[in-house]
Amino acid sequence: MTSNNSSSDVFSFVDMPIESMTLEYLITHGYECLASSSDSAKLDAQLLLSLVIDKEQSYLLTWPEKTIEAILVKQYLNLLARRQKGEPIAYITGVKEFWSLPLKVSPATLIPRPDTEILVEQVLEKFQHHQNINCLDLGTGTGAIALALCSENPSWDIEGIDYSNEAITLAQLNAKNLELSQVTFYQSDWFSAVDNNKKYQLIVSNPPYIDSEDKNLSLGDVRFEPNSALVADQNGLADIKFIAKSARSYLMAQGMLFFEHGFDQGSAVRNLMADLGYTQVQTMTDLSGHERVTWGAFNSDSQTLNT
Secondary structure (H helix, E strand, C coil), X not given: CCCCCCHHHHHCCCCCCHHHCEHHHHHHHHHHHHCCCCCCHHHHHHHHHHHHHCCCHHHHXXXXXXXXXXXXXXXXXXXXXXXXXXXXXXXXXXXXXXXXXXXXXXXXXXXCCCCHHHHHHXXXXXXXXXXXXXXXXXXXXXXXXXXXXXXXXXXXXXXXXXXXXXXXXXXXXXXXXXXXXXXXXXXXXXXXXXXXXXXXXXXXXXXXXXCCCCHHHHCHHHXXXXXXHCECHHHHXXXXXXXXXXXXXXXXXEEEEEEECCCCCHHHHHHXXXXXXXXXXXXXXXXXXXXXXXXXXXXXXXXXXXX
């Protein structure tokens, strides 16, 4: 069994007829093919094999000596080749779990990440005793944040907007599949299609916040994700600044604005929110200890909007 890193390796076997390849063998081969290109090679192999045979991962452990049809082996090898080239596992499988919700994903949207759950946690902590909250999710993508909040608070009136019609279609499908149809998703370029007469107690956003010169754009999953959902001008802060300024016209008195942002942007986001009249501005760190989520309250009755 070969172990070099060309994509053709996934089709290279030693003295093993395709009809004799057991599940255990296929997982081992998948691991060896992906070991140099993925930090989760064995898990990736298991996920892809489970997808192809339409079984839970536990099946692979329970029946390691089982063999599968040749056509399924070939499908598995093709998926391994895609993963070996760096394509995100979520795009290959079409599903990513967020807040214990299985969300359909596509290359039209960002892949939901565990760090974004920090934002959901902080919102729930601040609004845990509130009913009938009006909430707006800006740049909703798959609908992850909006649907997570709705799953915890079915009484909330939640709207999710995105510039991409493809993203809105996907978010609507996720809402339908999860039976969370009370969330409303619609296309909007930030606030352009939002009702000017409506006020929200809560606005949340995971906007583009990566600088166009960031070297990480050429690494990992982000190579395959939509650039428009990743990159912002002004060192990654342009959309955050626009949202923070505009949101003041849509927040109720003491309404709160929550952002996810880059690991090194906490101080800049706190300062710009304070300059725009937000109070009680705070930041929470992510799973790696980096500043990741910042929020503040805005008193629309007393603060000027001319800044």
